[in-house]
Amino acid sequence: DIQMTQSPSSVSASVGDRVTITCRASQGISSWLAWYQQKPGKAPKLLIYAASSLQSGVPSRFSGSGSGTDFTLTISSLQPEDFATYYCQQANSFLLGFGPGTKVDIK
Amino acid sequence: QLQLQESGPGLVKPSETLSLTCTVSGGSISSSSYYWGWIRQPPGKGLEWIGSIYYSGSTYYNPSLKSRVTISVDTSKNQFSLKLSSVTAADTAVYYCARRVVIVGAFDIWGQGTMVTVSS
Numbered sequence: 001d002i003q004m005t006q007s008p009s010s011v012s013a014s015v016g017d018r019v020t021i022t023c024r025a026s027q028g029i030s031s032w033l034a035w036y037q038q039k040p041g042k043a044p045k046l047l048i049y050a051a052s053s054l055q056s057g058v059p060s061r062f063s064g065s066g067s068g069t070d071f072t073l074t075i076s077s078l079q080p081e082d083f084a085t086y087y088c089q090q091a092n093s094f095l096l097g098f099g100p101g102t103k104v105d106i107k
Numbered sequence: 108q109l110q111l112q113e114s115g116p117g118l119v120k121p122s123e124t125l126s127l128t129c130t131v132s133g134g135s136i137s138s139s140s141y142y143w144g145w146i147r148q149p150p151g152k153g154l155e156w157i158g159s160i161y162y163s164g165s166t167y168y169n170p171s172l173k174s175r176v177t178i179s180v181d182t183s184k185n186q187f188s189l190k191l192s193s194v195t196a197a198d199t200a201v202y203y204c205a206r207r208v209v210i211v212g213a214f215d216i217w218g219q220g221t222m223v224t225v226s227s
Contacts, residue, residue: 001170034213036154043203043217044154050211087154091212094167096144098154 002026002090004099012107019075021102023088028068032092035064035073038101039084047086048073078104109134111204111218119198119225125191129204129218136185137162142207144214145178145189147200155200159207160187194225 003026013019023033031051036044046055048064051071061076075082083106088099115127129143136143144159158168160178168176177190191198201222205214 032212034211036214038154043205043220044214045217046213046215049208049213049215053211055213055215089154089156089213091207094159095170096156096159096167096212098146098156101153 001095002029002092002097004088004090004097006086006088006099006102008102009100010103010105012105013078014107015078015080017078017107019078019082019104021073021086021088021104023066023071023073023099025069025071025090025092029090029092031067032090033064033066033071034089034091035062036087036089037082037084038087044087075104109206109216111206111216113202113204113218113221115221115223117222117224119194119223120227121195121225122193125189125194125198125223125225127189127202127204127221127223129187129189131185131187131206136180136187137182140209142167142209143180143187144205144207146203146205146214147198148203148220149197149200157189157191157202196225199223199225 005024033051035048038044052064085101085103119125142159145157158178175192180187201220203220204218206216
């Protein structure tokens with residue numbers, strides 16, 4: 001199985017800050033990596049697919065990069081609505097997996 | 108636009124079988140472009156992929172749950188279903204159904220989720 005890790009597990013930030021979240025796969029997954037945002041009581045929302053492609057309707061302040069085993073999600077200027085938990089997900093094989101999540105909260 | 112809606116009992120007794128259905132509306136479940144999946148989230152915890160199914164009936168399960176999980180599809184009803192046997196309190200979670208795009212591997216549309224509690 002491919003294991004996913006994320007760091008940090010939580011981050012406190014202010015509106016306007018640049019926030020970077022890292023996701024690492026236990027083996028190479030090419031660009032088969034997605035990022036999701038989840039707010040309390042809501043279903044996850046797809047932000048990024050194929051490591052760096054922005055899902056339709058997602059603000060351009062979100063960006064993704066990486067390939068192989070190391071990936072990053074960057075929020076260029078944090079907005080009030082961005083306080084949430086972020087998950088990465090690998091799709092390199094038919095057996096999928098999510099990272100443990102990174103909570104972004106208000107500093 | 109396409110929507111997914113989970114349905115099923117909110118309370119299941121220990122050792123029994125959890126059964127949920129996801130109804131797809133606004134589009135066809137028989138599209139070759141998508142898989143259909145189940146994901147769960149225990150209270151206060153992260154997301155866990157349970158399994159996926161293709162409209163043809165091909166299934167893929169999380170190895171940690173494989174012995175207890177069955178996912179099936181009913182194309183005539185535009186639905187797919189989850190059965191999880193021998194449940195314990197550890198299976199208490201919000202269960203989501205979602206659509207996964209074949210060519211990118213990501214879940215682009217999700218249901219709202221349904222809370223299932225395992226308790227006597």
